[in-house]
Amino acid sequence: MTDHPARTTGLWRGVWHAFAQHRGALLGAVVFGLIILTVYLGPFLWTLDPGFADIRARNQGPSWAHPFGTDNLGRDTLARVMAGGQISIAVGLAAMALSIGLGSLIGVLAGMFRLLDGPLMRLTDLFLSLPLLPLLLVMMLLFNESLTSLLGPETGTFILIVGAIGLTSWMPTARIVRGDVLALKEREFVLAARSIGTSPAKLITRHILPNVLSPILVSATLGIATAIITESALSFLGFGFPPDFATWGQLLKDATVYLQDYPERVIWPGLAISLTVLSVNYMGDGLRDALDPRARR
Amino acid sequence: MLSYTLRRLILAVPTLLFIALVIFLLLELAPGDPMAQVPLTVPPEVKAQMREALGLGEAMHIRFIKWLVQFFWIEPQVFMDHMFGTSLSEGKLRVLSWQHRGPVMDVVAERLPQTLWVVGTAYVVGILIALPIGIYSAYRQYSVFDQAGTFVTMIGYSIPPFFSGPLVIALFSVQLGWFDFVYDTTHEVTDWASFKVQLSQMVLPVMVLSLQTTAQISRYMRAAMLDNLNQDYVRTARAKGLSEVVVVLVHVLRNSMIPVVTVIALGLPAVFGGAIITEQVFSINGIGAQLIDAIRANDLPTVHTLTFIFAVLIVLANLLADVLYGLLDPRIRYD
Numbered sequence: 057m058t059d060h061p062a063r064t065t066g067l068w069r070g071v072w073h074a075f076a077q078h079r080g081a082l083l084g085a086v087v088f089g090l091i092i093l094t095v096y097l098g099p100f101l102w103t104l105d106p107g108f109a110d111i112r113a114r115n116q117g118p119s120w121a122h123p124f125g126t127d128n129l130g131r132d133t134l135a136r137v138m139a140g141g142q143i144s145i146a147v148g149l150a151a152m153a154l155s156i157g158l159g160s161l162i163g164v165l166a167g168m169f170r171l172l173d174g175p176l177m178r179l180t181d182l183f184l185s186l187p188l189l190p191l192l193l194v195m196m197l198l199f200n201e202s203l204t205s206l207l208g209p210e211t212g213t214f215i216l217i218v219g220a221i222g223l224t225s226w227m228p229t230a231r232i233v234r235g236d237v238l239a240l241k242e243r244e245f246v247l248a249a250r251s252i253g254t255s256p257a258k259l260i261t262r263h264i265l266p267n268v269l270s271p272i273l274v275s276a277t278l279g280i281a282t283a284i285i286t287e288s289a290l291s292f293l294g295f296g297f298p299p300d301f302a303t304w305g306q307l308l309k310d311a312t313v314y315l316q317d318y319p320e321r322v323i324w325p326g327l328a329i330s331l332t333v334l335s336v337n338y339m340g341d342g343l344r345d346a347l348d349p350r351a352r353r
Numbered sequence: 354m355l356s357y358t359l360r361r362l363i364l365a366v367p368t369l370l371f372i373a374l375v376i377f378l379l380l381e382l383a384p385g386d387p388m389a390q391v392p393l394t395v396p397p398e399v400k401a402q403m404r405e406a407l408g409l410g411e412a413m414h415i416r417f418i419k420w421l422v423q424f425f426w427i428e429p430q431v432f433m434d435h436m437f438g439t440s441l442s443e444g445k446l447r448v449l450s451w452q453h454r455g456p457v458m459d460v461v462a463e464r465l466p467q468t469l470w471v472v473g474t475a476y477v478v479g480i481l482i483a484l485p486i487g488i489y490s491a492y493r494q495y496s497v498f499d500q501a502g503t504f505v506t507m508i509g510y511s512i513p514p515f516f517s518g519p520l521v522i523a524l525f526s527v528q529l530g531w532f533d534f535v536y537d538t539t540h541e542v543t544d545w546a547s548f549k550v551q552l553s554q555m556v557l558p559v560m561v562l563s564l565q566t567t568a569q570i571s572r573y574m575r576a577a578m579l580d581n582l583n584q585d586y587v588r589t590a591r592a593k594g595l596s597e598v599v600v601v602l603v604h605v606l607r608n609s610m611i612p613v614v615t616v617i618a619l620g621l622p623a624v625f626g627g628a629i630i631t632e633q634v635f636s637i638n639g640i641g642a643q644l645i646d647a648i649r650a651n652d653l654p655t656v657h658t659l660t661f662i663f664a665v666l667i668v669l670a671n672l673l674a675d676v677l678y679g680l681l682d683p684r685i686r687y688d
Contacts, residue, residue, distance in 0.1 A: 185671060186372060187663030189626045191379070193648050194656060198382055285513045289630055292515040293645060305515070312519045312634070319523030326516035334511035 074346035081342015087335035091328070095141030104132040106139035106302055125321065127310065137324050140302040144284055145332070147217055147303075151283035154222030156276045159229025164260055164268070166230070167237025177234070180227050188224045192286065195220045196295040204298075213297045221286050229275045236268045270347035277340035281333040288329050304329045354679055361672050370421075372664045373657075377417050380653050423448045424658065428458050452652035460655070461640060461662070467536075468639030472628045475559040479566025480617060486567070487574025487613075491582060492601055502571065509568030514627050518561045518634035525557060532557050536637040558635045565627060566620065573616045577609035584608075611681045618674035622667040 075081055118125050125133050166176040196216065204212035240246060241264075249263050284304075290296040291305025299306065307325035314321060428448065448457045486506070490499040512520075525531045532553050542548045581587065582605055590600045629641035636642070640659060647655035679685045 182368065182371065182375075185368060185664060185667045186375070187622070187626065187660055187667060189629055190644055190656075190660045190663055191376070193645070194376075194379060194660065197648050197651075198379070281511070288513060289515060293630065293633060295648075308515060308519070315519055315522055316527055319519075319527045322516070322519040322523060326512075326520065330508075330512045330516055333513070334508060337507060337511055 071346045075342050078342035078345055080338040081346070084335040084338030084342065087331065088339060091141065091332055091335070092145060095138050095145060098138045099135070102134060102138065104135040106131060106135040125318075127321070133307075133321070133324055136302040136307060137304070137328055140304045140307050140325065141328060141332075143214075143297065143301060144287055144304045144329070147214065147221070147287045148280045148284035148332075150214075150218045151221035151225070151287070152276055152279035154218060155225040155279055155283070156229055156272060158222060159226035159275070160233050160265075160268075160272055162226065163230040163233025164237055164264060167234040167241065168256065168260060168264070173234075176230075180230050183224070184227050186224070189289070192220050192224060192290060193293065193295050196290060200295075209298050210301065213301075217287055217290065217296060221283050225279065225282060225286075229272065229279070232271045232275060233268050236271055237264055240264055240267055274340055274344045274347065277336060277343055281336040281340070284329065284332055284336075354676070357679065358672075358676050361675065365668050365672060369661075369665060369668055372668075373421065373424075373661050374417065376657055376660050376664070377420065380657055381413060420448065420654070420657065424661070431456075431458065448654050448658055450647070450652055450655045452647060452650045452655060457655045457658045460643060461659070464638055464640050464643050467637055468625070468628055468632070468641060471555060471558050471631075471637060471639065472562065472624050474555060475562030476566055476621070476624050478559055479563030480570055482563065483567040483570035484574055484613075487571040488578055488601070488606065490571070490575045491578030494579060499575075503575070506568040506571050509564045510572070512564070514561050514565065514630045515634060517564055518558075518631060521557050521560055522634070536635045558631050558637060561631055561634070562624065562627060566624065569620060570613065570617060574609065574613050577612050578605060581605045581608050611678065614681060615674040615678045618670050618677055621670045622663065625663060625666060 075085075127133060127136070162176050162180065166173045166180075199216055200213065203216050206212060207215065246259065246263055249259055254262070287296060287303065288305030288308065291303045292309045294309065296305060297303050304325045308322060308329070311318070311321040311325065449455065450457045450460060453460060486502050490502045493499055526533065536554050536558065542551050587600060587605060590604050591597075595604075625641075628639060629644060631637070632639045632641040633645060640662070644656065644659045646652075647659065
């Protein structure tokens, strides 16, 4: 595939074509793009401070001054949802990058070197049998204090959450990549590369990695969704960022307290999470179909 | 098959031991001190004695071995005593909670039924809804029903329980006032009226949990049916004049259920994980809530025991999935 530079554009054009044909995937990409734009560029247009407590304007419904209403301290919900999205999406992307990096590394090592295959796959099995949500909660509790005192509340928690999610979600990627590498290793072009004396490192970076890129891309896309859900779950249970950082899970948690009096308040952060995850999942689905040459028509 | 199952069971033991060790070591790094709540006026000698009583005085490996003995040797004896009225465990030390000053397993035994009722019902309901949806979606691929079904399951897949929970509460309990959203754990079913109360308080959590199950399993069911519907044996079955019902529900369904059954088995622990969040939303006093309480209170023996129970569930579910796969699919041979 990609070992002919001249045909690379052909492959990606075909992938793009198939991706664009998948209506759900295209719509998902557009919605996800819009969410990212709103969350990161929106605060320049909507300049209310998400942390500013206007105590006289608390518990308001939607109005022109506050399109999404205000919370129990009079903070503007629209500004808070955008600020929360910045953290939640940043955590999602960073955790996905870590998990994909780890997963690909372990998958390629296990697939390429028979000596490492057994131990690394047993490690993967072991991680797959760990109860992840309880362990994540425990990790958040144990290391939060020491990391936040070392790096400050925001950076410390960010690194901890990203690290914890990344360390507990690399296994599916590793398995898929290992399987693909094992199959690729037997192909003629790898044999040819080997026979002209390509070093193992070159073999991996030039011949193996470009060919396992498509499963990695698919699990990367779907990984964003799981990472965002996990981060929100942690915040929702009260084990995420400190309460004054508005992540989507935190906003949802704050809103559930006032569920009886202001049930409409759960909608905005919940909708933000669900819409992001839905669009990312559709993107992943379309990408999977687009990158699989057998499914392409 | 039997020898394979036995081999897997034996192999599960070192895995579980290793997992127990990993959890134990992780908890050992805990900076929290269980004695932090003790007033400063308590003299240091008394504090040292209290430490000893909590089992904190010994070296790490001794405490780990003690926990193993307590969990794997003494707790089963307690269970035997409870079941058959023997007195095997008399005077033996059990895994003690720092929070409740009592055996951890007693609290687990108290709370597990709550979780099992809700989680079990939700899983069964979810599967029962998912299977017909998956079958019909695949049979009429790209029809309106299929498109709608795929879209709805995608939404169900994407809405996390901590949003669908508040959402159904806001809708059914605050707006419509149909159900109560605070789960009454102490409620006992004695007659028809109390059974109806129990049912009505279970509706919302079961709805939230089964939404996830339905979404996942109907996707798998649809994919598995689609894999089989175009196979040669289906054409043969139709050609020899079997009715569509028999072709789809007997020939295709039986073959499609093989991967779906393993997915159902593999999904069990995830439902327990989801129950942690759902229990928090509906304030159900199950083991998920117990775990969260214990983590907040720095109650390490309880956290260790509960996390380990979750790990056992996962390992057993994996084993069950593999064994079922071998039993159902005659092409699979584990020798």
